Amino acid sequence: MSVTTSAPLLEMRDITKSFPGVRAIDGVTFDLFAGEVHALVGENGAGKSTLMKVLGGVYPYGTYDGEILIDGEARSFHRVREAEEAGIAVIFQELSIIKDLNIGENIFLGREPRRFGVINWEELYSRAQKLLDELHLALDPRTSVGQLGIGQQQLVEIAKALSQQARILVLDEPTAALTDAEAETLFRILDNLRKRGVGMIYISHKLDEVFRISDRITVLRDGRAVGTEPANAIDEVHVIARMVGREVGDIFPKADHERGEAIFEARNITVEDPNVRGKLLVRGVSFTVRRGEVLGIAGLMGAGRSDLLMAIFGAHTGPTTGEILIEGKLARIARPSDAIRHGLGFVTEDRKRFGLIIDQTILRNMTLAGLRSLSGRFVTNEHAEAATGERAMKDFSVKAGSVFTIVGTLSGGNQQKVVLAKWLLTKPRVLFLDEPTRGIDVGAKQEIYAHINNLARAGLAIVLVSSELPEVLGLSDRVLVLHEGRVTGEFQRADATAERVMACATGHTRSAA
Amino acid sequence: MIQQTDEPVIKHTPAAADAAQKKGLASLKIPTSALRAYTMVLALIVVWLLFTWATGGVFLEARNFSNLMRQTAVTGVLAVGMLMVIVSGHIDLSVGSVAGLTGGIAAMLLTWLGWGLVPSLAAAVVVGASIGLAQGTLVAYANVPAFIVTLGGLLIWRGVIKGVSRGSTIPVELRSFKFIGQGYVAPLAGIAIAIVAVAAIVLINVRRTRARSRHGLTAQSVTNTVFRIVIPSAVIIGFILALNSYAGVPIPVIILLAVSLAGAFLTQNTTFGRYLYAIGSNRDAARLSGIRVRRHILVVFCLMGALAAVSGIIYTARVGSGSPDAGVLLELDAIAACVIGGASLMGGRGTIFGACLGALFMASLDNGMSLKNIPDFTQDIVKGSILVAAVGLDMFWRRKSG
Numbered sequence: 001m002s003v004t005t006s007a008p009l010l011e012m013r014d015i016t017k018s019f020p021g022v023r024a025i026d027g028v029t030f031d032l033f034a035g036e037v038h039a040l041v042g043e044n045g046a047g048k049s050t051l052m053k054v055l056g057g058v059y060p061y062g063t064y065d066g067e068i069l070i071d072g073e074a075r076s077f078h079r080v081r082e083a084e085e086a087g088i089a090v091i092f093q094e095l096s097i098i099k100d101l102n103i104g105e106n107i108f109l110g111r112e113p114r115r116f117g118v119i120n121w122e123e124l125y126s127r128a129q130k131l132l133d134e135l136h137l138a139l140d141p142r143t144s145v146g147q148l149g150i151g152q153q154q155l156v157e158i159a160k161a162l163s164q165q166a167r168i169l170v171l172d173e174p175t176a177a178l179t180d181a182e183a184e185t186l187f188r189i190l191d192n193l194r195k196r197g198v199g200m201i202y203i204s205h206k207l208d209e210v211f212r213i214s215d216r217i218t219v220l221r222d223g224r225a226v227g228t229e230p231a232n233a234i235d236e237v238h239v240i241a242r243m244v245g246r247e248v249g250d251i252f253p254k255a256d257h258e259r260g261e262a263i264f265e266a267r268n269i270t271v272e273d274p275n276v277r278g279k280l281l282v283r284g285v286s287f288t289v290r291r292g293e294v295l296g297i298a299g300l301m302g303a304g305r306s307d308l309l310m311a312i313f314g315a316h317t318g319p320t321t322g323e324i325l326i327e328g329k330l331a332r333i334a335r336p337s338d339a340i341r342h343g344l345g346f347v348t349e350d351r352k353r354f355g356l357i358i359d360q361t362i363l364r365n366m367t368l369a370g371l372r373s374l375s376g377r378f379v380t381n382e383h384a385e386a387a388t389g390e391r392a393m394k395d396f397s398v399k400a401g402s403v404f405t406i407v408g409t410l411s412g413g414n415q416q417k418v419v420l421a422k423w424l425l426t427k428p429r430v431l432f433l434d435e436p437t438r439g440i441d442v443g444a445k446q447e448i449y450a451h452i453n454n455l456a457r458a459g460l461a462i463v464l465v466s467s468e469l470p471e472v473l474g475l476s477d478r479v480l481v482l483h484e485g486r487v488t489g490e491f492q493r494a495d496a497t498a499e500r501v502m503a504c505a506t507g508h509t510r511s512a513a
Numbered sequence: 514m515i516q517q518t519d520e521p522v523i524k525h526t527p528a529a530a531d532a533a534q535k536k537g538l539a540s541l542k543i544p545t546s547a548l549r550a551y552t553m554v555l556a557l558i559v560v561w562l563l564f565t566w567a568t569g570g571v572f573l574e575a576r577n578f579s580n581l582m583r584q585t586a587v588t589g590v591l592a593v594g595m596l597m598v599i600v601s602g603h604i605d606l607s608v609g610s611v612a613g614l615t616g617g618i619a620a621m622l623l624t625w626l627g628w629g630l631v632p633s634l635a636a637a638v639v640v641g642a643s644i645g646l647a648q649g650t651l652v653a654y655a656n657v658p659a660f661i662v663t664l665g666g667l668l669i670w671r672g673v674i675k676g677v678s679r680g681s682t683i684p685v686e687l688r689s690f691k692f693i694g695q696g697y698v699a700p701l702a703g704i705a706i707a708i709v710a711v712a713a714i715v716l717i718n719v720r721r722t723r724a725r726s727r728h729g730l731t732a733q734s735v736t737n738t739v740f741r742i743v744i745p746s747a748v749i750i751g752f753i754l755a756l757n758s759y760a761g762v763p764i765p766v767i768i769l770l771a772v773s774l775a776g777a778f779l780t781q782n783t784t785f786g787r788y789l790y791a792i793g794s795n796r797d798a799a800r801l802s803g804i805r806v807r808r809h810i811l812v813v814f815c816l817m818g819a820l821a822a823v824s825g826i827i828y829t830a831r832v833g834s835g836s837p838d839a840g841v842l843l844e845l846d847a848i849a850a851c852v853i854g855g856a857s858l859m860g861g862r863g864t865i866f867g868a869c870l871g872a873l874f875m876a877s878l879d880n881g882m883s884l885k886n887i888p889d890f891t892q893d894i895v896k897g898s899i900l901v902a903a904v905g906l907d908m909f910w911r912r913k914s915g
Contacts, residue, residue: 315801337803346801354801357794359861368791369802371784378783383721387728422802 007072009034009199010055010168015066017050017059024050026223027066032168032199037190039202039210039231042220043243043300043469048203049092051220052170055201056090057083070168089161090170097145097153097160104128104141107160131159135189150276151182158189169193170201175209176302187213205300207236207506219243237499240506244469244498257456257477260291262328264344264430264461269322271304271311271485281307281318283485289430289461294452296476297465298501304485305465306349309432313339313346326429340369345428347419349435349465355419356407363389363403365418370426392421397447413444420451430461437471449475469498483507549855549907553870557877564881572881575759581873581880582756583694586765587612587828589872591847592854593776594820596868597813599851600780602793602860603652603659605814607644607666608821609843613836614674615641616825620683620835623690630689638822644670645818652814653807667844675837683835693768694830697761706762707753711746718742765827769869772820777865789813793860846875849900855907 010032017025025047032038040048054064057077068075070086077083083090097106104125105112113123128141137155145153154174161169171190175183190200190213204210210217211231218228219242226242271282282304289295299305310316312324314333324331324342331342339346348354356365366389367374375385389403396417400410407418416436423431433452437445452475456462466472472479479496481489481504489504564572571577591608598605615637622633648666652659685691698706718741725731756762780786791799792806800806824843829835854871856863878899882892 313801335805336801337805340803348801353795354797357791357798357861359794360790364787364791368787368799368804371787375784378785380782380784380787381724382782383724383728383730386730390730426803 006033008032008069009036009071011067011069011072012051012055013067013069015051015054015064015068017054017064024223025054025220028220028223028225030218030225030228032201034167034197034199035194036216037194037200037202037214039204039214039217040220041204041207041210041217041239041243043467045467046220046243047223048220049172050223052090052172052201052203055083055168055170056080056088058090084164084166087165087167088170089164089166089168091154091157091161091172091174093173093176097156099146100144102142102144103132103139103148103156103159106145106156107131107141107163109160111164127163128159131163134162134192135159136185149182150279151178151185154178154182155186155189162193166198168199168201170203172203173205173302174202175204175206183209205302205506207239210239211236221245236503236506236508240499240502244502257292257294257453259293259477260459262288263291263326264289264463265325265328266308266312267323267325269308269311270320271307271316272319274316274318281485282311285322285482285485285487287480287487287490289463291429291461292456292459293478294456294462294464294476296472296479296496297463297482298469298472298479298505299482300505301467302484303482303505305482306434307485308482309346309348309434309463309465313344313432315339315346340426340428343427343429345369345423345426345431347416347423347431347433347436349438351412351415351419351438355422356415358408359406361404362393362398362400362407362410362418365407366392366403366421366425369422373427374425388425392425396421396451411441411444413440413447416440416444416448420448424455428460430463431455432463432465434465435467436464437466437468469501473498473501481505550864550867550870553854553867553874557870557874560874560877560881564877564884568881568884571884575755577880577884578755579759579763581876582766583763583831584880585869585873585876586763586769587824587831588843588846588850588876589769589869590772590820590824590827591843592850592868592872593772593865594817595844595847596851596854596856596863596865597776597780597789598659598817599848599856599858600793600860600863601789601810601813602796603810603813604663604848604858605648605659605666605817606663606844607648607670608663608817608824608847609840609845610667610670610674611641611644611818611821611840612825612828612843613838613840614644614670614825615822616829616839617674617678617683617835617837619690619826620685620829621677623685623687624683630687633690634826637826638819641822641825642815642819645815645821646811648818649811649814653810671837671841674839678835678837680837682837685829685834690830691833692830693764694827694832696764698764698767700757700761703753703757703762707750710749714742714745714749765831768823768827772823773865773869780865785809785812790861793862795861846872849896850875853900853903 008031012028012030015025015028015030016023028047028051030040030051040051042048050059053059055068057080060078061076068077075086077086098109101109107128108124112119113127114120125141132139132141135155135158137152137159139148139152145156148156158169174186178186193200202210202214214231216228217231217234217239219226219239221243226245265286265288267286269282269285270280273279273281285308287295297305297308307316307318311320311322312333314335324333326342331338333339333342336346352358357368363386367385371380374388375381386403393400393403398410398414398417398421400414407415410418420436436452437448440448452462452464464472464475473496476496477493479491479493479501480487481491481501483505484507488508489501491500561573591612595605595608618640619633619637622628622636623630628636644666648662651657651662718738722738753762756766780789788799788804788809791802791804792809796806825840828839832839850871851863851868852858852871853874854863854867854869856868875896878896879892882895
């Protein structure tokens with residue numbers, strides 16, 4: 001914490017990384033001292049993960065511009081292994097441990113201590129035990145990792161990083177899957193590591209944690225660093241302002257929707273993680289939507305937005321409780337077919353996994369959900385279907401040779417239009433949109449925005465989930481904010497500013513406006 | 514003849530259709546699935562010519578052709594069921610044993626218990642469907658992998674037939690039963706079938722054209738329509754005449770035609786079939802589109818069981834007796850037929866038409882090599898190699914065409 005006089009442990013100078021069509025990070029300079037926790041914050045897609053992948057050698061030297069210096073010496077990593085050997089350990093959100101192996105095997109995977117070419121198990125376990133003791137973890141290194149909770153698995157990853165003599169430790173949303181008590185343990189361990197001179201880069205959406213643990217804070221926005229400050233020199237309000245500091249452009253057709261009577265109500269929806277017993281992904285969320293209204297749901301990654309929608313649609317694999325009312329009547333939705341029958345439609349977040357049959361035609365995809373009403377209860381009528389499909393293709397201006405084009409050959413924007421058409425062909429009364437513009441170009445985005453507005457005007461109730469704050473603010477009549485599975489704020493269009501919404505999304509509660 | 518409805522109804526944008534008409538056949542845009550069917554027909558013709566040459570013409574003589582078709586029926590009926598199982602993303606290894614067990618049950622009921630023909634056959638089919646129901650329940654609702662469930666079934670049902678038959682063959686003397694495996698339709702009836710089939714093909718095409726204009730879709734080119742009518746009609750007439758030149762169309766062939774027509778209709782023209790392909794391609798997306806995935810898988814296994822029984826009955830009737838090792842390794846022929854016919858074991862891809870062609874291909878190999886007195890072990894090696902080579906080539910082409 002006090003090592004400001006010496007040269008930085010790590011310097012990243014003027015790093016730029018581009019993907020086809022996008023500049024993910026743009027001239028970012030970032031440094032880290034030994035014994036320091038340097039937090040990296042920003043909205044989803046601001047470039048945090050990309051920057052860390054550059055550091056960790058995931059994107060090899062030569063695929064980015066700029067310099068990486070360790071102890072003042074320029075380094076070029078061509079693969080992850082080289083970054084590891086230089087003392088960099090990145091613990092990504094998706095853990096990289098193997099559940100079928102035990103703790104010791106995981107820690108030394110690929111670097112097992114050997115004697116005469118044979119694994120020296122005694123040495124492996126005694127060294128693993130020493131690492132666990134250092135972390136004050138009362139665990140036997142022979143315990144299978146699959147038996148541990150997510151929190152302890154994360155600590156095993158940290159032990160693994162320590163075994164590699166890591167001097168630079170990157171933690172990407174380390175507390176996302178942890179309980180409060182587990183998070184406390186983690187912070188204690190990070191404090192210990194700080195004393196031992198390890199430099200840590202801490203990525204988190206939870207600003208209270210960031211302020212609690214870090215010495216300096218750097219905010220990234222749209223791929224640029226927009227300021228680095230000592231944590232005790234700024235407050236959350238400043239950080240939030242920097243995170244969102246961007247004008248909401250007028251790519252959103254301002255349209256005030258005529259709101260009708262409430263058509264959909266969710267009461268006290270609670271969802272438990274199917275893999276971690278007792279961990280709640282959604283905690284008692286209730287809301288209503290009116291005819292012709294766009295309800296935006298904002299929140300950061302892991303806030304439970306997608307879980308909420310999946311649960312409402314009867315598609316969540318975790319145990320779910322709560323009630324759904326449609327036009328005031330209780331609706332029992334046990335599976336997606338029930339939801340569709342009750343007039344719900346759901347454009348899912350993961351297009352390739354949940355939205356499309358990627359190797360089938362546009363037509364087959366468009367008619368899949370509403371097949372029985374479009375084509376025939378049992379015997380299909382291909383001609384009627386084709387006619388419907390061609391009309392929908394025109395309505396949504398899907399750019400493709402014909403309705404018989406395979407959906408996988410289309411651009412992301414056109415694929416998304418096919419998904420949207422699929423759901424509208426079921427004639428829904430309430431349409432749920434989960435990240436409807438993820439990974440599509442600006443032109444297609446605007447088309448989708450126009451569709452959303454038109455649908456609302458036509459009386460459809462729309463629930464819009466998006467990580468892009470401007471999108472939520474630009475389209476919604478009302479905004480609901482989730483944080484850690486709870487509703488932390490609700491705003492009418494006029495009151496919904498980026499700062500207020502972001503404050504709620506990072507954990508500040510605000511009563512309904 | 515099986516109407517291949519896999520290819521899309523409209524293949525051309527108006528511009529493409531015009532171009533196609535101008536340049537004639539050469540520029541017809543052929544979908545990959547159809548291209549694959551043509552390749553298979555070509556491969557079949559090559560194999561037939563090879564055997565005809567090698568056997569000095571015996572292979573394509575009326576008597577042997579009739580025999581070949583009868584052999585195809587047993588595998589073909591299984592392949593129809595197997596195709597649906599494979600399209601939905603699963604596999605059924607138990608069908609050979611189930612066919613053996615159900616055929617044996619029919620024989621026992623007829624010979625030992627003196628049941629009548631209809632109740633015996635009905636009982637066999639019910640047993641087959643029940644076995645499918647049990648295995649399907651385990652696969653769909655208990656999430657036990659189909660490979661394991663049906664591998665167990667392969668052993669269990671073989672064990673059951675060995676047990677109940679006490680290891681002995683059960684001869685059946687009932688003539689009406691044997692007729693199912695050995696009988697023929699009178700040549701005149703065969704001609705009648707051909708006429709009805711040709712009329713149906715013409716009718717289907719006329720209705721297609723009308724429906725297209727009613728829904729405001731682009732009209733199909735004239736060459737295309739003519740080919741859609743002429744080629745299948747010619748094949749059907751030639752096929753019937755060839756069989757008539759011996760003794761008429763064998764009953765097993767009639768059964769296979771009926772089963773495969775029903776299967777083709779089910780997979781191509783019903784919501785059920787559409788859902789199977791969706792489930793096999795992307796189970797999650799299918800579920801989120803409101804498809805009852807488990808229920809469909811259960812039904813598919815049930816159908817497979819019933820068809821295994823039909824196949825077992827044909828086999829038993831052809832041989833004239835039930836035996837504890839009837840149908841051994843039939844499951845592999847059925848799977849090979851589907852795969853050679855273009856089905857993907859990953860699910861979501863394959864046609865009934867392809868599976869039937871595959872069954873005919875496998876039966877042709879069996880028949881031709883037996884005619885040449887090629888030893889058993891060589892036959893196995895050849896069949897195995899051709900299966901692997903066919904799929905290997907297919908993967909190679911698929912990668913090349915992207």
